[in-house]
Amino acid sequence: MKAIIDCNSFYCSCERLFRPDLWNKPVVVLSNNDGCIVSRTDEAKKLGVGMAAPYYQNKDVIEKNDIAVFSSNYHLYGDLSMRVMDTLRILAGAHNIEVYSVDEAFLDLSMVPENKLYDAAGKMKEITEQWTGIKVSIGVAPSKVLSKIANKLSKKDKEGTRGIMILDSAEKIKDALEKTPVNDLWGIGRQYAAKLQNFGIENSWQLRNMPEEWCRKNLGGVVGVRMIRELKGESCIPMKDPLEIKKMIATTRMFGKPVHKLSDLKEAVATYASRAAEKIRRQHCAAELIHVFVVTNGLLNQKYEYNPQAKHCHITLPEATSNTNELIRYAILLAEKLFRPNTKYMKAGVILGGLVPDTSIQSNLFTPHVQSRLPSLMTVIDNINFSMRDDLVKYVATGLKRNWKMRQQLRSKRYTTRWDELFEIK
DNA sequence: TCTGGGGTCCTAGGACCC
DNA sequence: TCTGGGGTCCTAGGACCC
Numbered sequence: 001m002k003a004i005i006d007c008n009s010f011y012c013s014c015e016r017l018f019r020p021d022l023w024n025k026p027v028v029v030l031s032n033n034d035g036c037i038v039s040r041t042d043e044a045k046k047l048g049v050g051m052a053a054p055y056y057q058n059k060d061v062i063e064k065n066d067i068a069v070f071s072s073n074y075h076l077y078g079d080l081s082m083r084v085m086d087t088l089r090i091l092a093g094a095h096n097i098e099v100y101s102v103d104e105a106f107l108d109l110s111m112v113p114e115n116k117l118y119d120a121a122g123k124m125k126e127i128t129e130q131w132t133g134i135k136v137s138i139g140v141a142p143s144k145v146l147s148k149i150a151n152k153l154s155k156k157d158k159e160g161t162r163g164i165m166i167l168d169s170a171e172k173i174k175d176a177l178e179k180t181p182v183n184d185l186w187g188i189g190r191q192y193a194a195k196l197q198n199f200g201i202e203n204s205w206q207l208r209n210m211p212e213e214w215c216r217k218n219l220g221g222v223v224g225v226r227m228i229r230e231l232k233g234e235s236c237i238p239m240k241d242p243l244e245i246k247k248m249i250a251t252t253r254m255f256g257k258p259v260h261k262l263s264d265l266k267e268a269v270a271t272y273a274s275r276a277a278e279k280i281r282r283q284h285c286a287a288e289l290i291h292v293f294v295v296t297n298g299l300l301n302q303k304y305e306y307n308p309q310a311k312h313c314h315i316t317l318p319e320a321t322s323n324t325n326e327l328i329r330y331a332i333l334l335a336e337k338l339f340r341p342n343t344k345y346m347k348a349g350v351i352l353g354g355l356v357p358d359t360s361i362q363s364n365l366f367t368p369h370v371q372s373r374l375p376s377l378m379t380v381i382d383n384i385n386f387s388m389r390d391d392l393v394k395y396v397a398t399g400l401k402r403n404w405k406m407r408q409q410l411r412s413k414r415y416t417t418r419w420d421e422l423f424e425i426k
Numbered sequence: 427t428c429t430g431g432g433g434t435c436c437t438a439g440g441a442c443c444c
Numbered sequence: 445t446c447t448g449g450g451g452t453c454c455t456a457g458g459a460c461c462c
Contacts, residue, residue, distance in 0.1 A: 032430050033429090034428090055429085056427080101461080102462075187460065187461080191458085220458090220459065222435095250431080250432055254430070254431090349431090349432095406430095
């Protein structure tokens with residue numbers, strides 16, 4: 001059996017952990033740049049705050065109901081996520097867990113006898129909540145897709161299920177599928193949901209009963225076939241190896257206010273390049289490919305409307321590197337190539353691809369080996385920035401004023417990762 | 427004035443090989 | 445009148461996820 005364990009309203013739960021005055025109160029957390037609402041407590045959902053809705057469109061309901069609002073505080077969420085995942089590793093065994101996202105993990109429970117599943121899940125929930133202070137829900141079923149369904153249903157009826165649902169019989173599975181509209185399925189997004197609707201397929205039980213070949217044709221080839229089989233209880237999405245390295249790493253951000261000048265754009269792109277370089281060094285990789293994009297706001301019908309337009313370009317490097325100097329140099333070249341005067345830029349990003357382990361970099365016969373590529377300088381910079389504070393040592397190309405920086409006006413303290421921001425008790 | 431960030435997997439089609 | 449078959453590799457783009 002597979003389980004998915006998922007933190008309830010994760011970002012909001014992290015915020016509430018250090019704010020007892022907000023327990024049982026409505027809370028929302030905003031995306032970067034304070035743009036959208038990305039996490040809501042049940043109380044906020046009940047008041048009608050939409051998921052992924054723009055913040056400014058919800059300001060009325062938020063103010064009227066005295067909903068607490070926070071900017072994203074990724075230091076805090078990242079640290080608490082680590083605590084939850086470490087707890088699960090201890091409880092289930094490190095090789096039985098796949099960390100799927102910041103607030104979710106799949107567990108392989110094949111070592112647990114079927115009649116002990118409920119007790120095992122209950123124990124895990126209890127201990128995780130006690131050790132971390134974060135509430136979780138658990139879904140258990142023969143396949144990943146079914147366990148996601150179980151998890152979702154357990155959250156919908158927290159009192160009835162006490163946050164745990166186990167689909168261990170054909171009847172329970174049928175019942176769960178009938179209750180689940182296709183657009184709630186893991187792997188069915190907007191496009192496929194609309195398509196299924198056109199064919200008159202509303203709930204997951206109807207989909208489960210479609211022929212495999214029909215799904216191959218209409219739901220993205222083998223992806224559709226896997227979906228059907230998973231719905232029938234046949235596990236065909238394997239647990240992922242935790243040691244796999246990422247294939248691309250990106251740093252992309254909206255600007256705090258629109259950027260018009262090339263110098264600002266170059267600063268931002270250099271900043272993102274150096275952040276992305278840090279990230280690939282952390283997983284001991286070097287990049288073969290650097291990709292830069294910028295987003296402008298296209299005008300619609302001669303007037304301002306939200307209409308983002310992206311332009312990209314990329315370079316394949318002569319030799320894979322994780323060196324910030326070099327990556328900044330290429331990133332700036334690409335930014336210059338993309339820049340057009342009299343344009344309002346809203347966002348930019350740097351993506352590093354073609355990642356290879358930095359121990360086995362293929363050298364290029366036609367470029368001289370550069371001394372500055374020696375990793376020791378980067379290691380020193382990373383160590384200083386990690387142990388002291390971000391960006392204590394930085395490249396001048398990344399700017400000093402950074403007046404394009406994103407907005408984050410409502411961020412809470414980094415209670416668990418900064419000595420000077422510790423929780424205080426008077 | 428204002429709409430996030432960071433990923434994965436799959437397919438089709440083109441270039442190329444023998 | 446008539447022009448093969450069977451592959452591989454790469455890229456762009458679409459769909460999805462949280």
